[in-house]
Amino acid sequence: MQHSTPNRPDTLGADLRALRKSRGLTLTDMADALGRSVGWLSQVERDISEPSITDLRHIAAALDVSVSMLFRHEAAPAHEAGFVVRKDARRTIGAYTAGLVEELLSPDLTDDFEMVHSTFQPHSRITEEVIRQTQEVGYLLSGKLEIEINGTTHLIHPGDSFRIRGEPFRWANPFDAPAVAIWVIAPPEY
CATH class of the missing domain: 2.60.120.10 (Jelly Rolls)
Structure with a gap:
């Protein structure tokens, strides 16, 4: 079940998966770097589990992006999500x-x-x-x-x-x- 918060995009999991793949990392590589299970990471990438702020910091470091990039985002209205960025x-x-x-x-x-x-x-x-x-x-x-x-x-x-x-x-x-x-x-x- 996906939970949307004002500070987190609905596409966080998809973005994390895309970033991980663009860096040539497997789920196992990334999970090992984070000290977490492959199952947990898979659930995060599918927006089933929500990472904590500490998890986001570790994920950002592993992907070499800023933490704010992962949650400085206004959620788009449902009919615009994935299509329009205001x-x-x-x-x-x-x-x-x-x-x-x-x-x-x-x-x-x-x-x-x-x-x-x-x-x-x-x-x-x-x-x-x-x-x-x-x-x-x-x-x-x-x-x-x-x-x-x-x-x-x-x-x-x-x-x-x-x-x-x-x-x-x-x-x-x-x-x-x-x-x-x-x-x-x-x-x-x-």
């Missing part, structure tokens, strides 16, 4: 890199891709290269963004798009205005 109901995701706010635009993480709304604050940057086994396409809505892909820096303007296919990348917004981009990432990373 602006004020987006889940904040990502590693909370200084100066970057990421929100999930996809209803959940069960598709072959995820869509993310990214806001890069003025004068923010990441210094470490990011390497993910994904294919990503970004589209800049506003501001300007420097994106370095495989050692080459590109200045991206509103209306420009870019693609990253597993190459090392980093970004910087050395400008005075925020940069806002939409990213599509396959397979889902968050």
Whole structure:
């Protein structure tokens, strides 16, 4: 029996399963990492059992996501669940890199891709290269963004798009205005 709470999406189990699979973990691998049984984890992924806050912290650590990503979400009305994500109901995701706010635009993480709304604050940057086994396409809505892909820096303007296919990348917004981009990432990373 599924129980919905205001702080937890109805799709928590499906999201956990998608995240686990995207990291190449079996139920046994994940259960071992959590010190829990495969049966318990299977029930959580099927929304039969509800994990405690402590369990969510351990799950988030094992999946390398923020705890808030797992329960900062407004439940959608039944007729919109799985189809529509309202602006004020987006889940904040990502590693909370200084100066970057990421929100999930996809209803959940069960598709072959995820869509993310990214806001890069003025004068923010990441210094470490990011390497993910994904294919990503970004589209800049506003501001300007420097994106370095495989050692080459590109200045991206509103209306420009870019693609990253597993190459090392980093970004910087050395400008005075925020940069806002939409990213599509396959397979889902968050």
